[in-house]
Amino acid sequence: MKAAAQKRHALRDDQWDKIKDSLPGKKSDSGRTAQDNRLFVDAVLWIGKTGAPWRDLPASYGKWSSVHKRFIRWSKKGLWQMVFNTLAVDADTEWLMIDSSIVRAHQHSAGGKGAPLPQQIGRSSGGFSSKVHASTDSLGCPTKFILTPGNISDCTQAIPLLSGQIADYVLADKGYDSQQIVDTILAMPAQPVIPSRSLRKEPRDYDRHLYKQRSMVECMFAKLKQFRRIATRYDKLASTYMSFLHVAAIWIWLK
Numbered sequence: 001m002k003a004a005a006q007k008r009h010a011l012r013d014d015q016w017d018k019i020k021d022s023l024p025g026k027k028s029d030s031g032r033t034a035q036d037n038r039l040f041v042d043a044v045l046w047i048g049k050t051g052a053p054w055r056d057l058p059a060s061y062g063k064w065s066s067v068h069k070r071f072i073r074w075s076k077k078g079l080w081q082m083v084f085n086t087l088a089v090d091a092d093t094e095w096l097m098i099d100s101s102i103v104r105a106h107q108h109s110a111g112g113k114g115a116p117l118p119q120q121i122g123r124s125s126g127g128f129s130s131k132v133h134a135s136t137d138s139l140g141c142p143t144k145f146i147l148t149p150g151n152i153s154d155c156t157q158a159i160p161l162l163s164g165q166i167a168d169y170v171l172a173d174k175g176y177d178s179q180q181i182v183d184t185i186l187a188m189p190a191q192p193v194i195p196s197r198s199l200r201k202e203p204r205d206y207d208r209h210l211y212k213q214r215s216m217v218e219c220m221f222a223k224l225k226q227f228r229r230i231a232t233r234y235d236k237l238a239s240t241y242m243s244f245l246h247v248a249a250i251w252i253w254l255k
Helices: 002-008 013-022 037-050 064-076 079-088 154-162 179-186 208-224 238-254
Strands: 095-105 122-124 127-136 142-149 169-171 191-193
Touching: 013 037, 013 079, 013 238, 037 064, 037 238, 064 079, 064 238, 079 142, 079 238, 095 154, 095 208, 127 154, 127 208, 127 238, 142 154, 142 238, 154 179, 169 208, 179 191, 191 208, 208 238
Parallel strands: 095 169, 169 191
Antiparallel strands: 095 127, 122 127, 127 142
């Protein structure tokens, strides 16, 4: 039973073949050769999907403390983001969709009593939270992430999200309707597909049929939150939570 459950969270052979050459420790790399990269990645996927504490990692994956230390080391080196970026090179950017999603912060993610709340955790009416800002391609695969405190407005991260990306159309809800964002999209150059807010004196035309495709970014967030470590933030460090975001995004790209 346990073996079947672990296999359910593990990579298939075809998925592993797509990323194995992007990981460190190959025979062609300098330094020590990693013999257990696949087992290690499967261990991280198990932690990410189940949301379990590191100490509860099944012994078949190895010593939990060693796996945890290696995960942190890869996070500091930006290796998870590097693998994600390698896969995202193949993004279909005819359409680019942007949105955000609130993530509740578990009490384990906060500092000690009376301590400040750094690490992209903010206080809002619903309690402590973080917000994941993301962009997706035409197929609903993630292309970029930004993490902020939960009380940060969506529109403040639109321009950083779009920076360095290309598309023919950019889809977003009316919360992103600002002239600065529209001008940024036109300068990409791309066409904004964003409904006008009721405050606009002259509503802007947009492709209503194409706008229906924006639901794909919401579906992407739903897939991300199948990873319980994403749906609830347990990590104290923003960098660690971002690494799990990239791990979950890698899983989406590999599916």
